[in-house]
Every structure is written in structure tokens, then in C-alpha cells.
Amino acid sequence: MLGAAPETRGSIAAVVEACRAHGLFRRWPIEYIATHGDGTRSERLAFVLRALGRFGQALLRERNVAVHLHTAASGNFWRDLPYMLATIAAGRPLLLQLHGAGFERFYDSCDSMARTLIRSVLNRAAVVIVATESRRSWVRSICRNANAVSVPNPVAPIPEMNSQKKGNLILFLGKLKQSKGIFDLLQAVAGLRATLPDFRLVCAGDGERIAVARYAERLGIADAVKFTGWVGPSGKRALLENAAVFALPSYDEALPMSLLEAMSAGVPAIASPVGGVHEAVVDGVSGFLVAPGDTQTLERLLGRLLQDQLLAARVGAAGRESVRLRYSPDRAVPRIEALYAAIGLPRLAVAPVTSPELKKAA
Secondary structure (H helix, E strand, O other): OEEEOOOOOOHHHHHHHHHHHOOHHHHOOOOOEEEEOOOOHHHHHHHHHHHHHHHHHHHHHOOOOOEEEEEOOOHHHHHHHHHHHHHHHOOOOEEEEEOOOOHHHHHHHOOHHHHHHHHHHHHHOOEEEEOOHHHHHHHHHHOOOOOEEEOOOOOOOOOOOOOOOOOOEEEEEOOEOHHHOHHHHHHHHHOOOOOOOOOEEEEEOOEOHHHHHHHHHHHOOHHHEEEOOOOOHHHHHHHHHHOOEEEEOOOOOOOOHHHHHHHHOOOOEEEOOOOOHHHHOOEOOOEEEOOOOOHHHHHHHHHHHHHOHHHHHHHHHHHHHHHHHHOOHHHHHHHHHHHHHHOOOOOOOOOOOOOHHHHHHO
16 A cells, blocks of 8 residues: 555545554555655655655565555646556556545646546556545546546544533634635634624644735734644644534535544534535535635624534534444445455454453453
């Protein structure tokens, strides 16, 4: 399996860690090779060189090997292309898992030669794994012969949060950039000041922090906006513990992990119906959907959830149950394992785990 280093920011590392925590690496003979990670340019180059060396050795050493490669759009795809081509050339099964937003736009921006190469890889992969039905339909629209399957991203269970939220805290988790709707969110929350002067907006993520902070100043809400930078799992849980509402009014998404994590924590969510978001959120039931750029509706929905605690609790509970039923590792990971079995990978003989209570009884 090839993908991001464990400490790397982004959906690939989160999905791999959820699979690992659910025992996938214990039940199957997986050697994980980190192809990229955060750090300086020299550190990233060292990642690439180590990964290429380990991958080449594994491909030469193991005759019966499959490659499960996690990749994303744009530069990520081209960075990972050598692994794809080497796997195909060696006649080994390639399980290609596409993550993140923008793959459709990335493909459309390529010239005809690059598009042909992308389609060739998708068609020759043993399976193309995507997180949503909308992404699966897109893959099939450009590659009629591609074996595209939809496997939801596994979301590790998050302990149920205290229903009594601390204040009117609105949480944004994501890259601070225009396509994530952060500037629209600032405009919407600025309109809440007259009716909810004690609101707070926490922006957790890296990106265009200076530009976002300056826009908050122009709107007169700089005192109510806090920037935390990127946060790890423990920091994220602390934020979800205190959040009254989660908002992600993006212009482009696949199926954001931050949205699923907020829903899993029982935090009522507002998001844009882009990518596969509409597959996860039933408008008015398990969350609210707002068109990208519709700041007036976004402001109205934020106000409703902050002022109506019964509505917020009901929507939050429905979102939590929806994620438990559709995106828990118990649902997602067995579908990955079924794909492994279908291409002939041998499952490891794993001794059953005996609980301390059973050991004591024995």
C-alpha cells in the first residue's frame, strides 16, 4: 500500500489510519510505503527517493504482489504516476484509490495526450476505488471499461459529545482558501452580530490566513474570529467538543472527512451540495445544504441552529446516526477486504483477540 506518511495532513492519511486502527493491516499482508509527507523541500525529496527504492525492491522481490495506491488530483497524480506505470508494466494488480476534490477539473484542464494517459491508467487498473457514487459515475463516463467501485471513507467513531455546547461557537475545519467558502462564511457570520453578539468562529486549518484575517477585520468581526492552524486528532476532538455548529460552504469537494467527523461527533453541520456531500447529508434532517456563495441562506441557517437548541440537537443526532450506519469502519473496511480477496490476496491467519474478562474467566 502506497500513500501519505501517517503524520501528513489530509484525507489520505486519515483514511489509511482509520483502516489501520480497524485491523486491516493485521488481517492482510500489507507493507506500507509512505510516498510523501509534510516538511521542507529536501525532506519531501528524501521521502520520494526512499519510497521509490522500497517500491522497486518490493516489486522485484515479490512475484505475487498487488499495489494499493492512494492518490489525488493534479500534482499528486503525476507524482504517483511512476508507481502506477511500473505496476501495470510488471503485470501486477493495481488498486487505485482516488481522494479529494478537483479530479474532474484536473482532468478537464489536461491536454489530449495527458487525458489519454489518465484514461489508460484508469482502464488498466484492477479496480478504481472512489468515495462517492458521483465520482464513480464520472470515472465511468470517461472510461467505459474501468472497474470503478464506490467505497465510503471510513470514519473512526468519535465519542458522543456533551449536548450542552459552550457558547455560540461556529467551527470551520479545512484549508483557508476561497474554494472552501471561508470568505463566504465570514460574510455570513458578520450578519449574525446584531442578533448573536457573543458568537465565535474558529478557523482550524492552514492556508491563506493573512487574507482571511484581513477580510474579518474589514467586516468588523476580527475580535470574534480565532485561527488555530492545522490541528491533529486530539485538537480536533477538543474543538468538536465545544462547537455548536460546523460549517463548510465549499465550492468544490469530493466527500470531506471534516464534515463526516463533525457529523460523527453529533455537531449539526451546514455544507454545500457539491461532489458527494449530498450523498452524506439529507437536507433538513441530518444536516443542512446551502448553495455555494449563498451567504444569506448560510447566515439564516447558522442563526437557526445557534438559537434553536432542540433543532440543533435533533439534526446533530441524525447526522451522528447517519455516519455510524454508512461510514463507520465496520461498514467501509470489509468492502476493501472484499476487493483484496477478489484479486486473490491471501488473508493472514490472525488469532482471535481474547478480552481480559474472558481470560480471567478461563
